[in-house]
Amino acid sequence: MNPSPVRAAPAAHPPAADASGAPRSPAAPLTPRRLVLLFVAALAAAWPFLPEFSITLLNYIGLYALVATGLVMLTGVGGMTSFGQAAFVGLGAYATAWACTSPVLAGALGLEPGSAALPWIGLVLGIALSFCVAWVLGAVTLKLSGHYLPLATIAWGLSLYYVFGNLEMLGGHTGITGVPALSIGDLSLASGRSLGVLIWAVLLLAIWAMHNLLDSREGRAIRALKSGRVMAESMGVDTSRQRIKVFVLAAVVAGLSGWLYAHLQRFVNPTPFHLNIGIEYLFMAVVGGAGHLWGAVLGAAIITLLKHQLQDILPGLLGASGNFEVIVFGLLMMLVLQRFSGGLWPTLSAFGARFVRTPAARPPAHMAPLPRRELPPAGRVVLEAKEVTKRFGGLVANSEVDMTVKAGEVHALIGPNGAGKSTFFNMISGVDDPSAGEVRLMGRAMTGHPSREFAALGLGRTFQHVRLLGQRSVLENVALGAHRRGHRGWLASMLRLDRAEEAALLAEARRQIERCGLGDCADVPAASLALGQQRIVEIARALAGQPAVLLLDEPAAGLRHLEKQALAKLLAQLRDEGMAILVVEHDMEFVMNLADRVTVLEFGQVIAHGTPEQVQADPRVLAAYLGGDELLGKVA
Ligand code: ADP
Ligand code: MG
Numbered sequence: 001m002n003p004s005p006v007r008a009a010p011a012a013h014p015p016a017a018d019a020s021g022a023p024r025s026p027a028a029p030l031t032p033r034r035l036v037l038l039f040v041a042a043l044a045a046a047w048p049f050l051p052e053f054s055i056t057l058l059n060y061i062g063l064y065a066l067v068a069t070g071l072v073m074l075t076g077v078g079g080m081t082s083f084g085q086a087a088f089v090g091l092g093a094y095a096t097a098w099a100c101t102s103p104v105l106a107g108a109l110g111l112e113p114g115s116a117a118l119p120w121i122g123l124v125l126g127i128a129l130s131f132c133v134a135w136v137l138g139a140v141t142l143k144l145s146g147h148y149l150p151l152a153t154i155a156w157g158l159s160l161y162y163v164f165g166n167l168e169m170l171g172g173h174t175g176i177t178g179v180p181a182l183s184i185g186d187l188s189l190a191s192g193r194s195l196g197v198l199i200w201a202v203l204l205l206a207i208w209a210m211h212n213l214l215d216s217r218e219g220r221a222i223r224a225l226k227s228g229r230v231m232a233e234s235m236g237v238d239t240s241r242q243r244i245k246v247f248v249l250a251a252v253v254a255g256l257s258g259w260l261y262a263h264l265q266r267f268v269n270p271t272p273f274h275l276n277i278g279i280e281y282l283f284m285a286v287v288g289g290a291g292h293l294w295g296a297v298l299g300a301a302i303i304t305l306l307k308h309q310l311q312d313i314l315p316g317l318l319g320a321s322g323n324f325e326v327i328v329f330g331l332l333m334m335l336v337l338q339r340f341s342g343g344l345w346p347t348l349s350a351f352g353a354r355f356v357r358t359p360a361a362r363p364p365a366h367m368a369p370l371p372r373r374e375l376p377p378a379g380r381v382v383l384e385a386k387e388v389t390k391r392f393g394g395l396v397a398n399s400e401v402d403m404t405v406k407a408g409e410v411h412a413l414i415g416p417n418g419a420g421k422s423t424f425f426n427m428i429s430g431v432d433d434p435s436a437g438e439v440r441l442m443g444r445a446m447t448g449h450p451s452r453e454f455a456a457l458g459l460g461r462t463f464q465h466v467r468l469l470g471q472r473s474v475l476e477n478v479a480l481g482a483h484r485r486g487h488r489g490w491l492a493s494m495l496r497l498d499r500a501e502e503a504a505l506l507a508e509a510r511r512q513i514e515r516c517g518l519g520d521c522a523d524v525p526a527a528s529l530a531l532g533q534q535r536i537v538e539i540a541r542a543l544a545g546q547p548a549v550l551l552l553d554e555p556a557a558g559l560r561h562l563e564k565q566a567l568a569k570l571l572a573q574l575r576d577e578g579m580a581i582l583v584v585e586h587d588m589e590f591v592m593n594l595a596d597r598v599t600v601l602e603f604g605q606v607i608a609h610g611t612p613e614q615v616q617a618d619p620r621v622l623a624a625y626l627g628g629d630e631l632l633g634k635v636a
Contacts, residue, residue: 029359052192055196057304059199063261067085067088067089067257070250076285078223078246082153082250084153084154086272086280086281091258092256092261093272094164094268095129097170098122100118100119100179106118116183126256131252131255133251142243142244154275164273171269175267176268177267179262179268182263199264206256210249212494213490214293215493216498217486217488220476221237223469224239224480225239230431234431236483245490258273287333288302288343289342295344310324367500367507368503370486371485375548383439388424388427389434390432396604397420399604401424401601408575408579409575409580410572410595412583412597414586420601425551425584428551429451429459459551460547462538462542464554466534468538473525473526474518476509479509480544481541482508485545486501486504488502512544515543516570517570518533518540535557539552549579550579553584555567568593607620
């Protein structure tokens with residue numbers, strides 16, 4: 001395509017910043033990775049010498065940050081708000097406290113009471129419990145949308161709290177004392193200083209794994225959840241499954257934090273697992289920067305230190321004792337959220353970007369080949385609608401619409417606004433089910449199947465209202481389209497075993513971006529492009545899935561004349577390669593010059609069908625387009 005759309009690249013883009021002459025030494029540029037290593041090395045070096053009190057604070061910051069990283073994945077990245085994470089911390093803590101102190105368990109396992117193995121059995125129990133409880137709660141509540149999901153998290157957060165407080169075997173409101181210290185072999189982790197090493201090691205490992213997860217095909221799928229189900233499902237993502245998995249991940253890290261907490265504190269009672277604390281965890285994630293893993297550490301540190309300081313200072317200032325810190329704390333939170341709606345981390349990292357250089361991604365050693373689809377022979381019907389009817393209450397948006405799309409043709413669907421074109425698109429792409437009639441894709445009956453199965457069979461689509469992840473790069477957006485062509489799952493991504501496949505997916509995405517003429521924009525955020533170009537990004541995203549059928553809803557809207565010509569050229573080329581293309585478009589010149597067949601809808605009914613010439617001569621079509629001047633006038 002025409003390379004003219006390229007001017008939108010913003011100056012803030014990392015490679016552009018690289019070229020600027022910011023002060024940095026060429027020998028050892030400060031990269032994000034080096035910065036993290038520096039932080040870890042400084043923490044490790046200072047650890048033996050820090051005063052006991054600082055160690056205690058750092059331990060709590062580490063524990064809270066672990067929970068908050070889970071919330072970053074769940075809320076910041078996945079878009080699901082949970083107030084109930086403290087309950088999962090409680091599950092982890094109570095599981096190990098009970099395992100370590102209950103004579104029943106030790107007896108059943110044939111272990112001495114107080115055996116050093118019990119805390120590790122407690123760990124397994126805690127993780128298994130948070131995993132299962134989260135899975136069940138997730139399956140029940142994650143279907144809820146809007147405000148109902150956060151309300152549900154409050155409900156089960158409270159329920160679990162009362163379970164902890166009322167179960168006799170968990171010690172009621174007094175809780176369980178005598179939780180032993182951890183030990184690894186002969187190494188005792190009884191002191192805060194030694195256990196803290198484990199706490200921070202677990203935290204850093206968790207951040208590493210989650211960072212890897214976000215930087216993968218599964219990570220793109222998780223990010224896509226935030227923009228709603230329709231887009232993600234159309235890219236072939238099983239959104240219900242991804243939502244549950246993120247929810248379980250957040251619960252398991254919370255449970256892990258609870259396990260460590262119990263062995264740090266050496267006793268447990270219900271108080272730290274109350275809803276209040278659940279809200280505080282959410283604050284940490286949001287204040288730090290809900291979309292950023294390191295924001296969780298920042299948020300945990302700020303809130304822990306702030307609370308501590310306020311508890312010390314306020315009673316002195318006000319001359320009375322009481323929990324004044326809660327009030328000041330609430331006011332401060334409001335202020336922060338008002339001033340830094342994306343959290344503090346983005347502000348901090350924008351400042352840091354002057355000194356830190358993000359290196360260009362290195363080309364990988366080798367790429368795994370991606371599966372390719374055999375396209376059906378030209379002329380074969382690949383998509384078929386039979387008497388498709390859609391009613392919205394009393395309104396009939398589609399009435400017994402028949403249509404076929406064949407491999408190697410461009411079929412245009414036109415009609416005045418409100419004629420039912422977008423509704424029909426939703427019917428034939430699985431977004432919505434017809435009230436009556438049948439949809440067949442590649443010869444299979446698809447009525448009632450979700451859109452990800454349409455995607456799996458080779459249907460790619462764009463949306464009338466562009467659905468991109470605006471803050472992510474064009475490359476990442478397009479790579480999401482290739483989701484179904486990769487197979488590596490969560491664990492492989494977390495452990496970075498997916499690199500060969502990931503490289504192939506990104507290379508495929510880049511190839512499609514270049515093919516669509518946006519090669520120079522691949523690394524800029526999608527939202528920085530003009531709307532017309534964003535439509536082209538959607539086409540590239542659909543092409544990355546190597547579709548056999550391409551559905552385009554008003555692809556030329558917002559494009560300039562030359563860009564339209566380039567788009568027409570691209571679509572003609574795809575048709576020649578054997579793709580079946582169905583396009584809804586208002587620009588008659590564009591449609592009539594490109595399409596092999598045209599179907600005209602009015603008030604949900606097909607009023608004409610045939611070649612562009614036949615359709616333009618049809619009196620009903622001319623009448624539908626109010627005198628027809630518009631239709632004919634544009635087609636010179
Ligand atoms: P087009 O894309 O041709 O402009 P649409 O398919 O968007 O038309 O709309 C067709 C008709 O169906 C319109 O009258 C619209 O108001 C109605 N409609 C579309 N979606 C819904 C919905 N979800 N609920 C109720 N009415 C709808
Ligand atoms: Mg429409």
